[in-house]
Amino acid sequence: MTDAPAPSRHIPDRLNSRLARLLRSWEVLLLAVAVAIFVVNCFASPYFLNAWNLSDATFNFTEKAMIAFAMALLIIAGEIDLSVASIIALASTAMGLAVQYGAGTAELVGISLAVGLMCGAFNAVFVTVLGLPSIVVTIGTMSLFRGISYIILGDDAFRGYPASFAWFGQGYIVWVITVEMLFFVVFAVIYGVVLHRTNFGRAVYAIGNNPTSALFSGIRVQRVKFILFLLTGVMSGFAALCLTSRLGSTRPSIASGMELEVVTMVVLGGVNILGGSGSIPGVVIAAFVMGLVTFGLGLLNVPGIVMSVFIGLLLIGVIALPRLWAMLAKGSAI
C-alpha cells in the first residue's frame, strides 16, 4: 500500500479495480495494524506467543464484541445505545435474584435474554414511538437500569450460580477454543450476513444515509430501528450471561464503563459515528486490535491508566490516518 504513489497528473481511464479498492479499504488498513501489533507484541514479551495465553486474552474482547456487532448496525442506522453496560448490570442482577429462588441454568439463560429484550424495547419505545434522540434516552436509561441494580443489591453481591452455568464464561470447546470465542464467531457470521446479504441490512444502510428518502422508498424506518434496539438489548443480555458466568457473582458495578469500550470498538472498526457506513468484518478486526493491545500492554505491566491513553491514541490515530492520507494524496488540500 505504501509503495503505490498517487500520480499527481493522471486521468484514470477507468475506476479503481476491485483489488485496488480492497487494498484501500478500512478493513485492510485495520488488519495491517492488527498484524503490526501482533508482531510488536511477539518481540516485546516472551510470553505473548503462547496458545493458552492468547486464549485467556480473548476474554478481553469477546463479550464487548458481541454487543459491538448489534451496536454497529444501530450506529450505521444513525442511532446509538449507551445503556448497554447498564443492561448487563440489570440482567445480571435479575439472574442473581432468580438463583436465590432456585433457578437452573436454562431459566437463567431465558431471564437474561428476556431482561435484555425488555430493556431494548424500553429504549426503542422512547426513540421510535415518542421520537426522542437516542443519545438522550439511553443516557437516561444508563442511569436507570444500573440504578435498579443498586437498589436491589446495594453493597451486597449475588453468588451461588449453578455449576453448569459456568460453561458459558469458563468453558472450552476444544483445546484452547473457549465457549465465548465460539459465540463470538457465530454472532460475527450472523450479523455479517444480516448486514451485508439481506434486505434488512440494505435498509439499515439506507436509513443511516437518509432516513427521509428511506421512508419514501417504502422502508419502515421506525420498525427497523425498533428491531435494532431489541437486538442490542438481547446481545447485552447475552453478554451479561457470559460475563456473569465468567465472574461467578453479580455486583451492581459489573461492566461499568463498558458502553464506551463497545462504541470505541465499533468506531475503530470503521463504522461512521454519524451513520450510513461501516462493516462487520471491520468490527471483528477492531475487536482483535483492542484485545491484542490491552493484553500486550498488560504483559508488559503497563498500568491501566497508561493503557487507556494508548487506546485513545489508537482510535484517534486510526481514524485520522486515512483523512491525512487523502489530504496528502490530493496535495493541494492543505
Added chain:
Amino acid sequence: MSVFKKLIASAAVATAMFAGPALAQDNVRIALVVKALGIGFFEAAAEGAKEAAAELGNVEIIYTGPTDTTAEGQIEVINALIAQKVDAIAVSANDTDALVPALQRAMQRGITVISWDSGVAPEGRQLHLNPSSNPLIGNMIIKLAADHLPDGGDVAVLSATTTSTNQNIWIDEMTKVMGNYPGINLVSTVYGDDLADKSYREATGLMQSFPDLDAIIAPTSVGIVAAAQAVVDAGKVGEVNVTGLGLPSEMAGAIASGASQSFAIWNPIDLGYSATMLAYELSQNGAEATPGAEIPMGRLGSLTLNDNNEGAMADPFVYDASNIDQFKSIF
C-alpha cells in the same frame, strides 16, 4: 502505513522502557494487585512492598491494578500476570467471589496467591492478611485514651449507629479489656450515626453532661473528626482528648490544634510490606498456609493463621504529632 508502524514501534519502545526490568528472569517477581491505581492508600502499600523487596534483595515488585474498581479489570490484570508466570500474586480484591476462578487458575499453574486488605473467598487464595483484628482494635482504642491519663479518668465513647456491626464488636472487645486499665471509667456511650452534625451535637452533649470528662473515644472516622471540632469549639483543648480510629488526612487539623493527642488506623506501608514478605515466604521458603501456621513477615513479626487461613497483621498503627505530616498526604 509507515507512519502508523513508527507510532506502534515507538509505543513499543516506550512500553519496554516502562517494563525494562520485567524481563530479568532471575528475580523473584511478586505482583501487588490493588483495587485501582491512583489511590493514595495503595500507593503507600506499594512503597511498603518495595521496602520489603529491598530487604529481601532478589525480589522485583510488579505494582499493578485496573483503572477503576471493577472485578473484570482485575481479572484482565491477573490473566496478564498468569501469562507472565510471575512467582506470586498478592491482591486486594474488588470482589470476594468474582476473582476466584482466575486466581484458582493461577494457583494451578504454580503461582502463590494471597489476598490482603480486602479478601478473596478461601478457595481462591492460600491465605488472607487482615490489617488488624477486632480484639487488637478494641484494646488499642482504650489504650490510646489511657496512655494520656496516667492518674486515671473518665472516658466516653462516641460510636456510629446502634446497629453498626464493626463499632459494636470493637466496643465490646474494649469493655472486655477495661480491667487492664485501672482508674479508667467508661461513663457513657452515645451514637452520632456517622453523621457529622449529629456526632458534633452528641460530643458537645457529652462535655456538658460530664464536666470532668477526660477523653472521647470515637471508633469511627466521621465521629472522631466531629468530636475534635466540638472540643475546639467548646474551648476544652487540653482538657478533653479525642481519640479512636480516623484518617490521617482528616485528622491532621485536630492533631495540630491539640484536640487529639493521637489516634489509630492501619498503616498501608506496613500492609504492603508484610503482604510481600508473606508472598515470598510461601513462594520461595516453602512456608505452608495451613490453620495454626505461623509465617514470618520481616520486621512485623509473624502471622498466625486461623481456621480460615486468615491472620491479623498487627495493632492498628498510632498516628500523632510526630508522624502525621508524613501520612496526611497519603490517605
